[in-house]
Amino acid sequence: IPGTTPGGGSGGKMRVLITAGGTRAYIDEIRWLGNVSSGRFGAELAWAALRQGASVLHFHSERAVSPVEKKINISAPLEPQWEEAQALATAFAPHRSRYRERTFLSLESYQEKLEEILRTEHFDVIFLAAAVSDYAPVAQTGKIPSDREHLTIELDRVPKTIDRVKSWAPSIYQVGFKLLVGSSREELLAAAEKSALHNGSDCIVANDLVDLRESRHTIHLVRPGQPTETYQPESDPAERLVERVFHWATERQPAMASNGARP
Secondary structure, eight states, rough: OOOSSSOTTTTTTOOEEESBBBOOSSSSSSSSEOOOOOOOOHHHHHHHHHHHOOOEEEETTSSSSTTTTOOTTTTSSSHHHHHHHHHHHHHHGGGGGGHHHHHHEOOOOOOHHHHHHHHHHHSSSSOOOBBBOOEEOOOSSOOOOEEEEOOOOOOOOOOOOGGGGHHTTOOOOOEEEEEEEOOOHHHHHHHHHHHHHHHHSEEEEEEHHHHHHOOOOOOOEEEETTOEEEOOOOOOOGHHHHHHHHHHHHHHHHHHHHHOOOO
């Protein structure tokens, strides 16, 4: 259960947008391509930001983990589950007025809603933790017959949504994510820095799927031209990430204001 003490630190006036979960790229009207993202780290980020006093819009896929939902297993003893749910509700109560949710399902709905959100609301920080499809087919109407021995699906590369965020919200502090599989530390950090330079992210959170599968959620915070910071699972990576990003975003605000950026 997340901590019950309301936070206030450097995030007390922060307006934060968190994207989480995976998108669906439809093949036909019932089949789709997806990914392994559960949205769990996005939910942890939402709790961490709330504890530090921020206002949070959690924009997640419909089946992603939500920080405000507790599943009940009716085949197991109910009393301890109910006690856990009550504790979660008590922990959330001080933050209720600072938390909102919106959801997406398809790749298209993610892109359209994200643009609308960023063009109509102001946020200080965005954590782009959603796992967005890199490739998508041209969806067919109806259902592809299921009696084919072989089915070939042609995929087209999807324009990177993260590349467009700064055009929708120029002053936002942008945190992107880079996930590789079985990479060395040097390869991972190099890929993260290249990503930041390409898409304009102020910080890239780099990690490796092998570590995640082995319950070693080590994260590296990569900022071009700055030393990399690494946080191990025992240090509560979500909490440390939010703390550091709020610090960096606050440091940058006076400079942005002096340059005429929107406050």
